[in-house]
Amino acid sequence: MKLASLNHGRDGQLVVVSRDLKTAAHVHDIAPTLQFALDNWDQVAADLEHIYRNLNDGLVTDSFSFNPAFCASPLPRAYQWADGSAYVNHVELVRKARGAEMPESFWSDPLMYQGMSDGFLAPNEDISVADESWGIDFEGEIAVVTNDVPMGTRTEEVHGHIKLLMLVNDVSLRNLIPGELGKGFGFFQSKPASSFSPVAVTPDELGESWHDYKLHQRLNVHLNGELFGNPHAGTDMTFNFAELVQHIAKSRHIAAGTIIGSGTVSNKDRSSGSCCIAERRMLEILEHGEAQTPFMKFGDTVRIEMLDDNNDSIFGAIEQKVVRYEHKYLEEDLNHHRPH
Structure with missing residues (x-):
């Protein structure tokens, strides 16, 4: 359905x-x-x-x-939006590029943050950002939507709790992230409103593409009309969605309508490209010593879509343009902090 x-x-x-x-x-x-x-x-x-x-x-x-x-997000607002980082090779790559060792626990204990859920962007809505220097990036992901899940639910009990799947563009402001993480209290300003695919799909609709609590299809991401990456979402997913649900439910009940994201889809085989600019920049740093691909500028567009085995769109496409957000007092604040 x-x-x-x-x-x-x-x-x-x-x-x-x-x-x-x-x-x-x-x-x-x-x-x-x-x-x-x-x-x-x-x-x-x-x-x-x-x-x-x-x-x-x-x-x-x-x-x-x-x-x-004419669509809003399938859930225009949600009681909870929890985004994981299930593709650990992506995390390892980002840390390696900045010379940081990755703790061994990252391979056994999922990373997760609680994102903005009081209002999501529509799948074709512009991404409004006040300043290009914030490092505007897209992140192509998969998400599931649950019903009520009791606290303490284990992976073997998750069957039946995942009701829907969607695609995600988890918009990130990369140049704001280091300062926030440096405070030791997680993301906030660096994670504005996300967007989701026009259509949410029940797991049975996906047939053999949905098994082991993973979605086994390629996620296609285009930047300004050119293919940026199409990694396979079922490959190199360290933590499946049952494990992500278990992680959230360790200490809390999960309310119906909770959205759980996979994090940026990423493959160890780099020939399939990337689902975010930051990953490509990290690869460029490792290969050339410096990043060459810029973050998004005003007027840039991103398209995120997944096709089935017949090349038909499963969820419809997220297709968005980055535009300048103008607000009198915000602009005054930006001008005050820009170097003269």
């Missing part, structure tokens, strides 16, 4: 989307929002699935053309 949220109020309006992403159907009489559906999944899932089957068979008389331009 494929679900999306049209732009409508703060929490969107839930629609069911056909497998080919061409048509959709309103389901407000079943579930007005995706959060409502997740809160009441056992009661509404069968009815939503019935609409989905009929939509694919052309039996929904009031269906309409699906246009991602």
Whole structure:
């Protein structure tokens, strides 16, 4: 089953989307929002699935053309957005480039931070940033959405708790990160609003591509219309999503509608490229002694998409442009801190 949220109020309006992403159907009489559906999944899932089957068979008389331009994030806001770093070779590479040893525990204990979740960017919404010097970067990732998960849930108990999968652009402001991490208290200003794919997909819809709690397809990332990377999301994923769920649930209950990210998809085989600029810059530093690829500038675009074995889009595409954010007092503050 494929679900999306049209732009409508703060929490969107839930629609069911056909497998080919061409048509959709309103389901407000079943579930007005995706959060409502997740809160009441056992009661509404069968009815939503019935609409989905009929939509694919052309039996929904009031269906309409699906246009991602009218979509909000599947969850326009969420009770929790926890992003991991499941591709540890990516972490190892970034640390190696700056001459830092990676603790051995990183291979056995996931890294994770709690990101901004009170409002996500729509999949085609501009990325507004006040200053290019902050080091604007994209991060192509996979995410899952859970139902209620009890504290203490183990990996062998996760089956059934993962209800949906999405793609992610975890926007990062790289030049703000060192100062924040140097304080020893984690990310905040360096992690603005993320964006997610137009469509969220149930695991059964992915067939053989979803197994071992990993999504076994390539993630395609284009920068300004040129392929930047297409690493295989199921390869080199040190911690699968069941392990990430277990990590979060160690000391807390997880509420329905929680989004859990994989971190930047990355392969040890560098021929498949990268899903973020920072990784490419690190490789350039290791090879040439200095970074050559600049971070994003105003006007740059990024596109993140995953295709199935038939080269059809699974989730629709995240496609965004970076634009300057202008605010009187923020601009005064920036001018004050810029060198003269």
